[in-house]
Amino acid sequence: MKRLILGFALLLSLSAARADEGMWLPCLIADRIDDMRAKGFRLSAEEIYSINQASMKDAVVLFNGGCTGELISPEGLLLTNHHCGYGAIQSHSTVEHDYLTNGFWARSRAEELPNERLWVRFLVRMEEVTDRLAAGETKEAICKEAEEGGRYRAAIEQMYYGNQQFLFVYEQFDDVRLVAAPPSAIGKFGGDTDNWMWPRHTGDFSLFRIYAGADNRPAKYSPDNVPYRPARFFPISTKGLAEGDFTMIYGFPGNTQQYVTADAVAYVVERSDPMKIDLRTRRLEIISAAQEADAATRIRYAAKHAAIANSWKKWQGELLGLQRLGTVEKRRAYEKRFAQWAAERPEYGHLLDSLHAAYLGAAEEYYRQELYNESVRAIELLSVASAMKQASDKMPDGFEARLAKFYRDYDPAIDRRIAKALLHGLEEYHPQPVPQAYRDEVERCGGIDAYVDHLFDASAFGSFEEAQALLRDTTALAAACAQEPVLKLAEWFPRKRIPRNLSNLPAIERWYRPYMKALREFDTDRAFYPDANLTLRVAYGAMSGYWYADAVYHRPLTTIDGIIAKDDPAIYDYNIPQRLRECYASKDYGQWGIPAADGSVTVPVCFLATNHTTGGNSGSPVINARGELVGINFDRTWRSTMSDLEFDPDICRNIAVDIRYVLFVIDRIGDASYLLDEMVLH
Numbered sequence: 080m081k082r083l084i085l086g087f088a089l090l091l092s093l094s095a096a097r098a099d100e101g102m103w104l105p106c107l108i109a110d111r112i113d114d115m116r117a118k119g120f121r122l123s124a125e126e127i128y129s130i131n132q133a134s135m136k137d138a139v140v141l142f143n144g145g146c147t148g149e150l151i152s153p154e155g156l157l158l159t160n161h162h163c164g165y166g167a168i169q170s171h172s173t174v175e176h177d178y179l180t181n182g183f184w185a186r187s188r189a190e191e192l193p194n195e196r197l198w199v200r201f202l203v204r205m206e207e208v209t210d211r212l213a214a215g216e217t218k219e220a221i222c223k224e225a226e227e228g229g230r231y232r233a234a235i236e237q238m239y240y241g242n243q244q245f246l247f248v249y250e251q252f253d254d255v256r257l258v259a260a261p262p263s264a265i266g267k268f269g270g271d272t273d274n275w276m277w278p279r280h281t282g283d284f285s286l287f288r289i290y291a292g293a294d295n296r297p298a299k300y301s302p303d304n305v306p307y308r309p310a311r312f313f314p315i316s317t318k319g320l321a322e323g324d325f326t327m328i329y330g331f332p333g334n335t336q337q338y339v340t341a342d343a344v345a346y347v348v349e350r351s352d353p354m355k356i357d358l359r360t361r362r363l364e365i366i367s368a369a370q371e372a373d374a375a376t377r378i379r380y381a382a383k384h385a386a387i388a389n390s391w392k393k394w395q396g397e398l399l400g401l402q403r404l405g406t407v408e409k410r411r412a413y414e415k416r417f418a419q420w421a422a423e424r425p426e427y428g429h430l431l432d433s434l435h436a437a438y439l440g441a442a443e444e445y446y447r448q449e450l451y452n453e454s455v456r457a458i459e460l461l462s463v464a465s466a467m468k469q470a471s472d473k474m475p476d477g478f479e480a481r482l483a484k485f486y487r488d489y490d491p492a493i494d495r496r497i498a499k500a501l502l503h504g505l506e507e508y509h510p511q512p513v514p515q516a517y518r519d520e521v522e523r524c525g526g527i528d529a530y531v532d533h534l535f536d537a538s539a540f541g542s543f544e545e546a547q548a549l550l551r552d553t554t555a556l557a558a559a560c561a562q563e564p565v566l567k568l569a570e571w572f573p574r575k576r577i578p579r580n581l582s583n584l585p586a587i588e589r590w591y592r593p594y595m596k597a598l599r600e601f602d603t604d605r606a607f608y609p610d611a612n613l614t615l616r617v618a619y620g621a622m623s624g625y626w627y628a629d630a631v632y633h634r635p636l637t638t639i640d641g642i643i644a645k646d647d648p649a650i651y652d653y654n655i656p657q658r659l660r661e662c663y664a665s666k667d668y669g670q671w672g673i674p675a676a677d678g679s680v681t682v683p684v685c686f687l688a689t690n691h692t693t694g695g696n697s698g699s700p701v702i703n704a705r706g707e708l709v710g711i712n713f714d715r716t717w718r719s720t721m722s723d724l725e726f727d728p729d730i731c732r733n734i735a736v737d738i739r740y741v742l743f744v745i746d747r748i749g750d751a752s753y754l755l756d757e758m759v760l761h
């Protein structure tokens with residue numbers, strides 16, 4: 080009997096895991112609510128999204144166009160990731176006040192720091208407008224009406240490659256102030272080494288506050304503004320989750336392509352990912368070697384290294400994942416079945432052929448642009464020269480300050496080495512012969528390395544002083560640009576704007592519209608959800624570990640003991656604040672302590688769950704069955720990253736920082752328990 084029950088439970092949990100794929104539209108969440116409740120959710124669809132009453136969506140924001148944030152107090156207190164607030168934290172940091180290194184804790188509202196060009200957006204409502212558009216209304220007219228004379232911002236986004244159109248109405252706030260950030264040794268603990276990895280111990284959070292005018296409406300920054308009073312905020316659960324407990328993520332995932340054909344997946348697996356990974360490996364090797372040789376370089380190139388390495392690691396996981404799953408072959412088999420079904424339907428019979436032909440016609444140009452981005456366009460001298468050339472036409476505001484900032488973190492010797500490596504790479508990966516003029520010039524110089532030396536030796540922009548002097552004399556600047564050899568390189572490899580995926584090229588996308596429609600008629604058992612496009616979505620699943628390898632199970636919760644095990648004052652990314660060491664030594668965790676496996680006491684740090692997430696979901700609230708905040712999403716494991724094309728319920732896990740660790744750090748490391756007073760802790 081016991082075995083039977085166990086077997087049944089296993090079956091249940093397997094089928095539960097199956098359904099964790101999906102990023103659902105909040106306004107249609109009623110379609111999923113039965114499934115969610117079967118998996119443990121206790122609330123109603125109306126509590127997630129409603130246009131009649133305050134609902135959870137009123138506590139979620141798009142944070143500065145690339146991350147998610149959530150409200151956690153009636154006074155506009157907002158939580159997001161440290162890596163999402165990084166730019167703001169950095170911009171307030173100086174040698175005297177190094178908030179990146181030491182952390183920042185506003186001791187009063189007056190100390191909260193305003194940020195230029197930092198905004199958040201609430202979703203006021205969303206609705207399908209496919210029929211209105213079909214009836215002849217224009218997008219402009221629909222948006223204009225929805226904007227109510229400038230009060231809101233409206234946008235129409237297409238779902239399912241344009242088969243459906245939705246209107247999104249947002250309210251944007253531009254006075255968003257920095258309230259607190261932990262030291263980077265907590266907020267970025269583990270750095271690029273631990274990035275995309277489990278077990279993870281990063282306290283990836285920062286706190287902001289939204290300010291509004293006296294009428295609680297958006298207002299430009301003013302010292303007279305007051306904390307925004309949100310329609311909803313998340314209460315916080317201090318009880319934690321157990322493995323298997325329901326989790327839901329509410330946020331703004333940026334980009335997925337779940338329905339693309341084998342040709343598109345093959346492009347990623349065979350061409351795009353391998354090329355991008357290889358070229359970035361070469362770049363990173365040069366930067367890392369320079370960083371190891373010199374402490375100042377390590378700091379100056381830290382942000383660049385992190386930015387290059389982040390996608391680099393993600394693509395490696397994606398490539399391995401797609402290969403392991405055999406996604407290309409699976410899609411081919413799926414398409415074969417589709418083709419049989421479509422053969423009897425004249426309107427659909429040609430679709431796969433049309434798609435295939437479109438890929439043949441368009442992939443080459445797209446690939447070249449990706450290659451240029453990863454080679455020619457990754458030469459920093461070229462970027463700065465292009466900016467100087469634009470400035471010679473029209474000098475942008477604050478250009479000199481931006482230039483100074485660029486050169487502070489720029490080493491022309493490193494850039495020169497990178498340029499050599501990347502132009503060799505360009506030749507190796509270039510699908511057709513490179514342009515004749517470029518070839519002639521390289522030959523004239525005596526090869527690629529000598530050509531690059533020429534670019535750097537003859538450049539007028541090798542240092543800030545040289546560039547700055549030219550800013551004072553626009554005639555001389557124009558003359559210098561006309562002579563600048565690296566700008567020739569930019570002309571030989573001209574940039575064209577490309578959409579975020581090959582499949583979104585208009586020549587290809589036009590066939591996806593009918594294909595997507597056909598798929599939904601063909602595959603009636605499948606639960607379709609639209610690809611991520613930076614619109615608000617709900618993902619649900621459960622806290623869950625996974626089998627990492629034969630006999631190796633990765634449990635879903637890490638603790639402070641794991642931080643101490645990694646602590647190493649000699650390694651930058653693992654050198655924790657002394658305060659944390661002392662807390663650990665005294666085991667003085669107060670109310671944040673939980674029982675450890677060995678009977679002692681510990682503090683939870685990060686956890687894994689099965690929610691389907693992607694870039695943009697950083698900072699998203701992780702919510703329990705009762706609608707309380709239990710964590711902040713900030714990553715996936717790198718082996719999960721193929722979920723942007725194929726979700727594997729056995730492997731795919733998102734990574735969240737446990738809200739109890741956030742509270743512990745605020746209280747014990749930041750000595751900022753007054754912030755807890757405005758939260759609602761359950």
Ligand code: ARG
Pocket residue numbers: 162267270271274275385386389694697713714715
């Ligand atoms: N991998 C996460 C994301 O894609 C976190 C990136 C920031 N952290 C870092 N160590 N680079 O954004």
Ligand code: GLU
Pocket residue numbers: 145146692693694695696697713714715
């Ligand atoms: N760190 C990512 C972000 O900034 C989330 C990781 C992912 O791709 O899932 O959105």
